Amino acid sequence: MKLTLFLTCTILLTFSLHARENERYRIPLIGEKAPSFTGLSTEGTIHFPDDYFGHWKILFSHPADFTPVCSTEILELAEIQDDFSKLDTKLVVMSTDGLNSHIEWVRSLQGIKRYDRESITIEFPLVSDPDLEISKKYGMLHPTYSTTRDVRGVFIIDPEDKICATFFYPASTGRNMEEIKRVLIALQTSAKRNVLTPANWQPGDDVLIDSPESIEAAEKLAAKNNPDLYSLEWYLWFKKSK
Numbered sequence: 001m002k003l004t005l006f007l008t009c010t011i012l013l014t015f016s017l018h019a020r021e022n023e024r025y026r027i028p029l030i031g032e033k034a035p036s037f038t039g040l041s042t043e044g045t046i047h048f049p050d051d052y053f054g055h056w057k058i059l060f061s062h063p064a065d066f067t068p069v070c071s072t073e074i075l076e077l078a079e080i081q082d083d084f085s086k087l088d089t090k091l092v093v094m095s096t097d098g099l100n101s102h103i104e105w106v107r108s109l110q111g112i113k114r115y116d117r118e119s120i121t122i123e124f125p126l127v128s129d130p131d132l133e134i135s136k137k138y139g140m141l142h143p144t145y146s147t148t149r150d151v152r153g154v155f156i157i158d159p160e161d162k163i164c165a166t167f168f169y170p171a172s173t174g175r176n177m178e179e180i181k182r183v184l185i186a187l188q189t190s191a192k193r194n195v196l197t198p199a200n201w202q203p204g205d206d207v208l209i210d211s212p213e214s215i216e217a218a219e220k221l222a223a224k225n226n227p228d229l230y231s232l233e234w235y236l237w238f239k240k241s242k
Contacts, residue, residue, distance in 0.1 A: 027139030027153075030164060034059075034157045035137040040099045041092075041125035042106055048092060048127070049161045056089040056184065057157040060175075061140055063148040065097040065105040069174050070152075075114055076177045078122045083181060087188065091124035094134055096148045102126040140168075156184055158191070195239055204241060211235040 028035055034049045034057075049057055060077065062070040074093065084091055095102060106122050113119050127134070132148065135141050140151045154167040154175065164187050169175050186197040189207065196208035209229070212218040218234035231237045 025136055025139055025141055027166065028137075028155070028163050030166065032163050034155065034161050034163055037134045037137060039094070039127040039129060039134060041127040042099070042102050043125035046092065046125060046127055049157055052090040052092075053161060054159050056087065056159060056188065057161075058084070058089060058091055058180065058184065059138070059153075059155040059157065060091070060093045061135065061138065061151050061153045062093065062095040063151040063171065065095050065101045066108070067171075069171065070095075071105075071109060071112075072114075073175050073177070074109055074122065075112060075120070077124070078109075078120045079117070080177055080181065081123050084184075087181075087184060089184060092127060093124060094127040094129050096129045096132060096135060096151055098130050099128040102128055154180060156180075156187060158187070198238075206238045206241050209237050209239050211237065 036048065036050065038045065038047050040046075048059070060073070062073075064070070077091065077093075081091060095105075097105075106126060110121055111119055129135055132141060135148065135151045138153060138155065140153045141148070149171045152169045152171060152175075154165075154169075155163060156165040158164050165183055167175070167180070182202065185203045186201055189203075190196060193207065196210070198205075198208050201207070212221055212234060215234045218231065218237075221229070221237070222231065228240045229237055230240070
């Protein structure tokens with residue numbers, strides 16, 4: 001009897017510990033508040049996302065400094081950093097290496113000329129995560145893995161510090177910065193105009209509105225003869241953007 005009780009308690013404790021450990025590695029879901037962290041960066045100490053409350057934010061993560069794919073990503077991000085600034089969006093890059101390594105990496109990157117472009121100044125901070133606490137908070141490490149090669153997430157966060165979109169990329173595949181910007185603009189458009197964006201939407205394209213609940217509701221909507229609205233089916237209504 002006592003042995004059975006002991007084994008049962010041991011099993012329950014083990015499950016509880018595993019559950020807590022897995023919770024530490026959980027990816028924050030869309031709609032949840034972005035996990036907070038304080039970290040040293042190439043622009044000083046950062047309190048994320050608190051320092052950027054009221055602005056859109058994008059957090060990019062990297063497994064290590066001086067890696068080839070990540071280096072091209074940061075160069076491309078720097079190339080369009082002014083576009084993100086115009087969209088009231090703060091960029092923060094995190095890598096698992098130390099601050100001194102970050103400083104050397106940035107210095108090296110800023111000396112590179114690619115695609116016949118001039119070298120560019122990186123105007124966003126690189127945060128250090130040597131103890132992997134940030135990586136764990138954002139679910140970018142598996143509890144049974146010892147490698148950081150998959151710390152390659154992107155998190156788009158709204159002005160209220162809520163997660164709006166997440167992306168994860170393998171170490172072999174570079175991120176498309178124009179696509180990330182497109183998603184950001186789509187999210188901002190939806191938030192501002194209370195609309196939806198269809199597949200392959202590009203800024204300036206027509207948008208969608210919530211579907212009528214029935215054919216009868218769609219007929220009533222059509223009867224209003226709103227020149228800005230048109231439908232392809234009773235459940236598929238577009239709103240003109242131009």
